[in-house]
Amino acid sequence: MKYSTGPLPRQPTCSTQTRPLALDQVSPEEMLQFYQRLFPYRYFFQWLNHSPSPSPDFTHREIAFTLQSDIYSRYNSFKGYEDFKKEVLRLNPLRFEIGPQYTANPRDKKLLRKGAFRPLTKELVFDIDLTDYDEIRTCCSKTQICIKCWQFITVAIRTMTLGLKEDFGFKNIIWIFSGRRGAHAWVCDKRARELDDQKRRAIAHYFALSRNGTTVKKRMNLKRPLHPHISRSLEILKDDFQVNILEEQDPWETNDGENILLNLLPERNTELNKELRAFWLDNPGRTSYKKWKDIDDFAKKGVQKNLSTKELQYAKQDIILQYMYPRLDIEVSNKLNHLLKSPFVVHPKTGKVCVPIELDNYEDFDPEDVPTVDQLLNEIDSFNKELNESKDEMADIKISDYEKTSLKIYIDYFAKFVKSVMEEEAEIKKTFSAGKRSLDF
């Protein structure tokens, strides 16, 4: 249970890691190079400002820095992107987080009376992390990930994006790789940014399968009939369940796994469970795929007279959802003043950049492919070297450093996204002022 009343920053995950001092840790020099040459300040500014010239959307925004010394510095704000860049280069932080836009400049917080300083707007955000799937993952544990378990994030992106778009009508949604084993969604529509805590909470709970968090340790007994959002999700997740759970993760192959499965079926120790248990004892090593099928086969044989097919069907549906439905960290979404790590910062342990996950190609996203700072700096060097060697007319053309690297596709995608956010904003402003005029007539 958490006791924080105020907006607590997400604890830097690095402090809890037990891995030996990683070789891939980013040196302060590399970090500074990254900030000098690669971080997309201008798009970052436009993304939060929603228009080209500085407005309170940006100037009253809180930015919180985690410094190399692990000091946490809150309530910073900036006049524009040059200002922001200057400070980033001065501090060379480990990372920074984005808070809400306040009613006044966060720097003046102490000068204002209580109540005059309060959060106004922030993107609606979601956080999904593979650590919440540790009870299911058999391929990896803790900080490790691979493309198999990344599939949980992929289906989460699919399920969540669909719900956000079709149910809530949001359009400007961007997913950001969190640098190691998860992803953050930022819903940037004006309508989403203006939600108060109560409404954020409502949406977060709408998307959370269960109030108490999802686990496979006990039966879920979801209310029937399923809400259309849940039944739609179930439809989506069925196929993924076949591949990701039954084939790849294969969680019920072992004896312990088998018990988890039996525990999720209707009523423990029924005839059906007894039969299954006996059969699996005689036929050890059956895969999850086979065991899942065994359930239906035994049920069809009618080993248990009083077992209603509906009950079994519901239990199996619940199992699919329990294993595959996105596991959200609700606290992150609930509060307007919750801080979340910025896109394009570097994960200090993996050295990977927190890049956007392109929504059109999210299924192909592989965290393995995400460039590290080290790699990016090398790419710039080799590009420059080649350029110098070729000595042709190309040498005179000014090329930004990021364009010389594999970060380019991610920044280009971000730029495109930011543009559509700004266009929506301009559209709203136009409609709004037109509406105002017609009211004045």
Add this chain to the structure above:
Amino acid sequence: MFRQTKRRALERKNFGREINRNLTYNDRLNLYQIPPIDEITLDEFEGWAIDRLKILGEIDSSILRNRTVAEIEKIIKPLLEIYLPFNSNHYSGSSSSDRDIQLEHERKKDHYSHFILRLAFCRSQELRTKFIKNESMLFRIRYNMVDRVERMKFVDSLDLDWELVEMDEKEDLREKLVVCSGHEFSEENWSNIKNDSVYKVPFEKVPELVENRRVFIRYGKAYVPANLQVSLIMNEFSTRLERALEMTARAMPRLDEDERIIPILQHLATSSVLSADYGEAGDVNKFNSQKGDIAATEVKKLVRHFPLCMSNLQTHLSLDGHLKYFGRQQYGLFLKGIGLKVDEALKFWRLSFSKIPEDKFQKEYRYNIRHNYGLEGGRKQYRPYDCKSIINQNATPGPGDHHGCPYKHFPIDHLINNLQQMGINDKFDLNQIRDFVEKKSYHIACTKVFELTHKAQLQGKPLAETINHPNQYFGLTLEP
């Protein structure tokens, strides 16, 4: 009453009055869209507001204690009868003309008290939020009390821009609409939906229904069936109130109100249970010595019925044979309140101050004790401190001090330790108390402790009131 708004209201003076000469207030449910225009006396002004505050205060602490709507209704309804009666037009208590006068009076009081409190609570965001939360709950309770006809009439009068879902669209979404109503699809369930109104509203208007997935949502619109429309009305009520309060706040400095009103308003806002998270006892005497007198030797027997702030003082008094000034004041006046008369008090303190020589006691402490009983100096009758004063007193307890409110002044671990010694060991309970403490709801924490330590007496039910005075705690504890 409010000159600025009065002028505007007068321009529309024909509303209502013409409809029914005898009754200005035709309906008992009021959305408070129109400010009152008649003059009322200063006594009515203050008295009505205080009565309404009693209701809102109780709602406030009920919400803080996570009570359900049903539980809150149970507590509030009897209070409504006393402080803000809410009778229907069919109410048959007296002859028809008397009845009209009575209903008129009830509704006028409701109307005016609401607007007076708006003035008192519009000044800060914090006050506004609390006021809206509690008024909305009050509205909800009353909305549940009225019959279907009154409800429909009320909804019509709101003139809402809800979009009625057309039959074509309903047909398209039939399965989804039925399923969201909580039933499996069947022709019968479908016809229920088909034949009733379904409104399409921005999902922001019904956060509760979104949160619990009780409505179908598509492209940002929630589809709200007839039986869930109360949620919509509530939302309408609170958003309108929020807007109105902000406007009042802006207009406040320009209101050329009667000078006599300003201090009353200030008093209402600052002293009320809504202005802070803890209450102030209205009538201190209520808790005083209901149980008759107490002898000096009886005090120790009663300690187990004291709230933690007082039992803690007794513990240290016994341990140290002494208490510092603020501790003596807090504890001494409390004991006075529970019926320790001055002679017994002198005995009690003499016995307790075991390390103090007789002459020193006579010189330094005797006067002080008699003073508290109004027998020395200004001869003022001092009253026991209420929670508000104990929590807020300027003399923050330092090392060696034992006065103050344990929920506020103890380090959390020390508090938990004390609670465990009182027999509260359940982790969930301790966490809940801890949450209240962190929300600075010290009096709620204390109330919770009372409930947990008096389960048998309360028969597992929550306490109907909130503790805001140590003497009240003591008084409740001995109630049959």
